Amino acid sequence: xxxxxxxxxxxxxxxxxxTRDYSPIDRLLIGVDHAMRTVFGVPVTTDRDNPSEGCAxxxxxxxxxxxxxxxxxxxxxxxxxxxxLYQGQALTAKLPEVRGSMERAALEENDHLAWCERRLKExxxxxxxxxxxxxxxxYAIGAAAGIAGDRWSLGFVAETEHQVIRHLDEHLKRIPTQxxxxxxxxxxxxxxxxxxxxxxxxxGGAALPAPVKLLMRLTSKxxxxxxxWI
Ligand SMILES: [Fe+2]
Ligand SMILES: [Fe+2]
Numbered sequence: 001x002x003x004x005x006x007x008x009x010x011x012x013x014x015x016x017x018x019t020r021d022y023s024p025i026d027r028l029l030i031g032v033d034h035a036m037r038t039v040f041g042v043p044v045t046t047d048r049d050n051p052s053e054g055c056a057x058x059x060x061x062x063x064x065x066x067x068x069x070x071x072x073x074x075x076x077x078x079x080x081x082x083x084x085l086y087q088g089q090a091l092t093a094k095l096p097e098v099r100g101s102m103e104r105a106a107l108e109e110n111d112h113l114a115w116c117e118r119r120l121k122e123x124x125x126x127x128x129x130x131x132x133x134x135x136x137x138x139y140a141i142g143a144a145a146g147i148a149g150d151r152w153s154l155g156f157v158a159e160t161e162h163q164v165i166r167h168l169d170e171h172l173k174r175i176p177t178q179x180x181x182x183x184x185x186x187x188x189x190x191x192x193x194x195x196x197x198x199x200x201x202x203x204g205g206a207a208l209p210a211p212v213k214l215l216m217r218l219t220s221k222x223x224x225x226x227x228x229w230i
Contacts, residue, residue, distance in 0.1 A: 027090075027091055028091070031087055031090075031091055031139075034083070034087055034106075035084070035087070035135055035139070038080055038083045038084070038110075038113065038135060039080065039131050039132050039135050042114075043083070043110040043113055043114065044107065044110060045107070045110045045111045045113075045114050046107060046108060046110075046111055048111055050114075050115050050118065050185070051115065051184040051185050051187070051188035052115070052119065052180075052181035052182070052184045052185050055180040055181045055183075055184050056180065056181075057122070057181060058176065058178030058179050058180055058181070059178060060176055060178060060179060064176040064178075064179070065123055065124075067174065067175070067176065068123055068175055068176055068179045068182050069120060069123040069124075069125035070228040070229065071171045071174060071175055071182070071228070072116050072119050072120050072123065072125070072182055072185075073120060073125065073126070073127060073128055073227050073228065074167075074171070074223075074224045074227045074228050075112075075116045075167075075168075075171065075186065075189070076113065076116035076117055076120060076127050076128065076131075076227075077127070077128045077130070077131060077134050077223060077227035078164060078167065078220075078223070078224070078227075079109055079112045079113040079116060080113065080128075080131045080134050080135050080138075081134045081135070081137075081138040081223065082106075082109045082112075082138075082160070082164070083106055083109055083110070083113065083135070083138075084134070084135040084136070084137075084138035084139040084142060085138045085139070085141060085142035085145075085156075085157075085160060086105055086106035086109065086142065086157075087106060087139060087142065088138065088139040088140065088141065088142025088143035088144075088145070088146060089142045089143070089145055089146040089153050089156075089157070090106070090146070091142075091143055091146060092143050092146030092147045092153075105157070105196050105199070108192060108196070111192075112185075112189050112192065115185045115188075115189075116185065119181060119182055119185055122181065123182075128226075128227040128230060129230055130226060130227065130230060134223055134227075141219075142156075150204070151204055151205065151206040152206055152208070153205075154200040154201070154203050154204055154205030154206070155200070155201075155205040155206040155207060155208050156205075156208065157196065157197070157200040157205060158197045158200040158201045158205045159208050159212075159213055159216060160216065161193045161194070161196045161197035161200070162197055163216060163217060163220060164193045165190055165193050165194060165197070167220070167224065168186050168189060168190040168193070169190070171186055172186055172187070172190075
């Protein structure tokens with residue numbers, strides 16, 4: 001449940017995307033605040049319930065628990081990167097309505113971030129120590145996509161989401177079957193990402209060239225392989 005402070009912050013972010021008189025410096029400072037909150041603090045979420053509520057904790061061997069924690073750490077880092085991509089794009093997007101839809105999507109990604117982080121704690125594990133690095137790199141990529149233009153930026157969101165869905169499918173196969181709590185989170189995330197991809201395409205997202213898609217897959221491979229362990 002959000003506190004009154006969170007509600008105030010959410011209004012602040014909504015205000016930031018709906019009013020168009022914020023200077024580049026204002027937006028940069030809002031971006032820095034967002035980055036700190038994503039990597040080190042408690043991000044602003046929507047008021048949706050955690051999908052794992054009501055799922056019993058499954059009995060797992062130590063090895064199974066480690067696999068579940070490794071996969072949830074990868075997903076958490078993926079959400080840190082998603083935050084940075086969306087914020088980077090929001091900084092450079094040319095059409096205000098595109099900037100708004102990017103920031104709304106980022107708020108929904110915060111739910112994913114919070115759910116994964118809580119699940120990692122339940123599994124007696126931790127988030128990736130490299131999260132600041134994933135954030136910085138993804139922010140730069142997001143900003144570049146925004147500079148390339150809104151059609152490309154939206155196409156980039158759609159492709160990112162499609163690749164995340166493939167990762168989530170793979171994780172749902174690998175995660176121990178008795179880990180119903182993690183599975184409930186990943187299943188809801190998959191549904192949300194598909195919705196984000198559809199929104200981006202409907203808003204005019206362009207299909208990316210094959211080499212760009214390949215480069216994105218290679219980059220995410222580095223992150224997923226590393227974040228599983230550290
Ligand atoms: Fe997400
Ligand atoms: Fe998403």
